Amino acid sequence: MQWMYNMKIGAKLLVSFIIIALITGIVGAVGYVNVQKLEDSNIILYEKMTLPIAAVGQISTSYQEMQVIVRDMIVTNDPASILSHADQVGVRNQEIDEAAAAFQETLIDPEMQAIFEEFVVSRKSLATELEKVKALALENKDAEAFVLLADEGSYGKAASVEMAAINKLVPMKLEEAQVFEELDVTTASTAKNTMIIVTLISFAVAIAFGLILRSLISKPLQQATQMSKEMNMGHFTMRLKMKRKDEIGEMAEAMDSFSDAIQNVVIGTMNQLASGDVSANIEPRDDQDELAPAIKSTIETIRTLIDEATMLALAAIQGQWETRGDAGKFRGGYKEIVEGVNATLDT
Template identity: 30%
Template structure:
């Protein structure tokens, strides 16, 4: 009778330990999948869009330089060359902006992008005038727009881009912190289950 009782106790203990081991594995797998999901989200919604915004910002600054250079260019060939650069930079910005827009999920992010599109349209109109006047050798008129209304629309666009970058950095930081919290939670649960398994063993 005692022998059967001992066997039953051993079997019960073995089953409990096996269940705990299974729970540890299950908890580990659950949190690994959660962390993997958040890591993917961090790249797709955080790191990659930040790279796109960096490209937009860099090309925008180059655009401003070329807008100035097309006015100061001394020959028609040089003016044409700067006009070509302006066209290429605008196409690059458009490509990066379209890719960035596809990553947006929040209402705040979409509203900010709409603000960016509006500011970009206003600056594009001034840039078109500057380039057209420069190509006609009307440098004084082109400079007046560059330093007047063009400076205002340029500054407004720069401010929106900076705001978008700041917002995306905060968003990415939030995702990273959530991922870190999941890792700590997983460690805590697995530690508790392992201690329970050792005590029952």
């Protein structure tokens, strides 16, 4: 934790912005991933479930139309008309084949794949039987052709197998679509819950980091402000004692050092002067030091005044009444003191 205290304020702010950016990025990334999952699931639901149902519907429609055309082909006696109907049957078969190929690409479930294989086999059987019916129709052997179309006829049985396969595929695909729809709902619910959890965690982390940053910056500044107020009131006993190496730590160290200097140099020296001790020797810290020179000048002035007073006292004791103090060495009140003593000696 100490490394955070030692980090410069600019670095602290930069790190905080980076963390907030990372949190925002995480929330965005989670949201993107969840949206992508839903998008992929919806694509599967549409391409693998909805479109195949339409394909099966096309197969069923073309199959029913083909059955009607086959019956019309048997009923008519005109060879050209029979061939025309046969061509129409071919068109419907082509439609069924195309729809079946599209449907096959969407198969996922193995069970449905097995049913589709049954459908493919039944298609081949029905195609064989259709050629038999077509041949009978061209020979106008309608009765024999209808025997094949009957439920017990070979064409009828093959058609029943194909229709049964078609009827199985539709509900199976609907059931599969329902499963995916439920999966979509679950995925959406999971995505929503995940986003809520991640957002709450991110919010908590951001708040916690804000409180930590406040503790690292605001609280120490409040302490420094309080110390400044104490110093302004002439109270120099308070110390910050912050063991940190950032700008606040440097400021706290400077304020503590300043208070030490005020107590030891200024106040200590003033107390010495008040008690008559002028032995203090104050030296300026640098060329711009304004405090030490002023104190040094005060001490030297008092020393000179004491020297003058001592000199006059010794002269008086020795009867040298003509001796006078040098008032020109002083200014203000100090000068008045020397001039006053000189005036006393003059009388």
